[in-house]
Amino acid sequence: MIKHYFSDILSGGRWLQDLLMTVDPSGSIISLSKGSSSEADHSHTGYAVPGMANVHSHAFQRAMAGLAEFSGNEADSFWSWRNVMYSFLGEISPDQLQAIASQLYVEMLKAGFTSVGEFHYLHNDTDGQAFSNPAExxxxxxxxxLETGIGLTLLPVLYQYGGFGAMEPKAQQRRFTHSLDHFVDLVDKLQKRVPDVAGMSIGVAPHSLRAVDPEALMGLLNTISADMPCHIHIAEQNQEVEDCVNWSDQRPVEWLNNNVDLSDRWCLVHATHLVPNEIAAIANSGAVVGLCPITEANLGDGLFPASEFMGQGGRIALGSDSNILISLAEECRLLEYGQRLNLQSRNILGSKNASTGERIFLEAVTGGHQALGRPGKSGLEVGGQGNFAVLDPLHPSIIGKPKHTVIDSWLFAGDNSVVKDVAIDGKLVVIDGHHSSEEVIKERFGKAMTELVASL
Structure with missing residues (x-):
């Protein structure tokens, strides 16, 4: 058993004081009661909040952050950025991928993310052939x-085609592609590892309607278990919407809603460009929309209609996607600020007479854990998991502020340095802003970056 004392903790949507949390060896919270620091293994003077799930990450792209910000001869877009990404990933080795992912996951933990949904599509060797171990x-x-301690929902990606209508994949996409049979074999192999890897679960990710044909999508859904998380990129770009209409006479979300059982197992990543009937369909289905505001802004995707969606009871989650910047606070901030700029008003996503930041944060905690197949693990309550972040009460963005403004002060006026301690399953992995392995991991990441940049 591990016991943590908190001077202040956000539990059940309320701030509580002087609580002793007991976490069993599996990481489950078995009691929350009044107590003192003298009774605890770890004492936290600060503001404890639930750990956040990061529902959408492409780990390898952390290494190319900043390399696609040089304008070309023509107008830049998601599609020109994608060409830079293809050029970059051509040489990444397995060991380099681990070095990049470890660096990324340390950064996520230090930002307050305690689990990640890795939307993983870099499967094959540099020549496009499968490794001798297909799960390499x-x-x-x-x-x-395992090296960093972050919780993982691994989302292997099925990627077949280069565009709608079973378009032949480009040469640069050869590291992604799978047949359905080989993909199902990979998922089966990964599922067999789950009992041996603490904090790991498996979902699936048909990449997008442009990259997976309907027959394979239906075949995949008929093969996997009914409760397995299913993530898909959808309606991210206007061109994607137009191409989908040309292919099917339906918009992407419209097609998905008409052809699959859209339910709470689904995470629709981005879903940027929606019309009212699509907003209502997603909200009514219980599916989560995985929003990645930093990446969506960086790529010029557009603004998700968050006010209308959340107003209809729609569920949201947050991800870092291309990982150009890892900041939980900035993801929340940009989500709200995008709505403010679009609607020319303030406090768009908050509840009446309540904290805007707190509503965004708690909605994303709940939606994020649902999307990663961890719905019972999202809150700091008995039966939940001991995953939390402690905010520094002496940080300039928080010090002296009323308690009901702490989350707002972090998300709208702070950054990663507000996060002091982070625990996974009750075990501290970040202490005073420091991860025990970060120096070794950073050195290995630096070596990988030097090698990769030299190969460009």
Whole structure:
């Protein structure tokens, strides 16, 4: 058993004081009661909040952050950025992938993320052929999570085609592609590892409607268990919407809603460009929309209609996608600020007479854990998991502020340095802003970056 004392803790949506949390060896919270620091293994003077799930990450892209910000001869877009990404990933080795992912996951933990949904599509060797171990690259992602301690929902990606209508994949996409049969074999192999890897679960990710044909999508859904998380990129770009209409006479979310059982197992990543009937369909289905505001802003995707969606009871979660910047506070901040700029008003996503930041944060905690197949593990309550972050009460963005403004002060006026301690399953992995392995991991990441940049 591990016991933590908190001077202040956000539990059940309320701030409580002087609580002793007991966490069993599995990481489950078995009691929350009044107590003192003298009774605890770890004493925290600060503001404890639930750990956040990061529902959408492409780990390898952390290494190319900043390399696609040089304008070309023509107008830049998601599609020109994608060409830079293809050029970059051509040489990444398994060991380099682990080095990049480990660095990324340390940064996530220090930002307050305690679990990650790795939307993993870098499967094959540099020549496009499968490794002798088809799970070679997936195993490196798993190794990175074991090294850092972050919880993992691994989302291997089915990627077949280069565009709608079974378009032949480009040469640069050869590291992604799978047949359905080989993909199902990979998922089965990964599922067999779950009992041996603490904090790991498996979902699936048909990449997008443009990259997976309907027959394979239906075949995959008929093969996997009914409760397995299923994530998909959808309606991220206007061109994607137009191409989908040309292919099917339906918009992407419209097609998905008409052809699959859209339910709470689904996470629709981005879903940026929606019309009212699609907003209502997602909200009514119980599916989560995985929003990645930093990446969506960086790529010029557009603004998700968050006010309308959340107003209809729609569920949201947060991800870091291309990982150009890892900041939980900035993801929340940009989500709200995008709505403010679009609607020319303030406190768009908050409840009346309540904290805007707190609503965004708690909605994303709940939606994020649902999307990663961890719905019972999202809150600091008995029966939940001992995953939390402690905010520094002496940080300039928080010090002296009323308690009901702490989350707002962190998300709208702070950054990663507000996060003091982080625990996974009750075990501290970040203490005073420091991860015990970060120096070794950073050195290995630096070596990988030097090698990769030299190969460009």
């Amino acid at each position: 690259m997936s195993d490196k992602i798993v190794a990175a999570t």
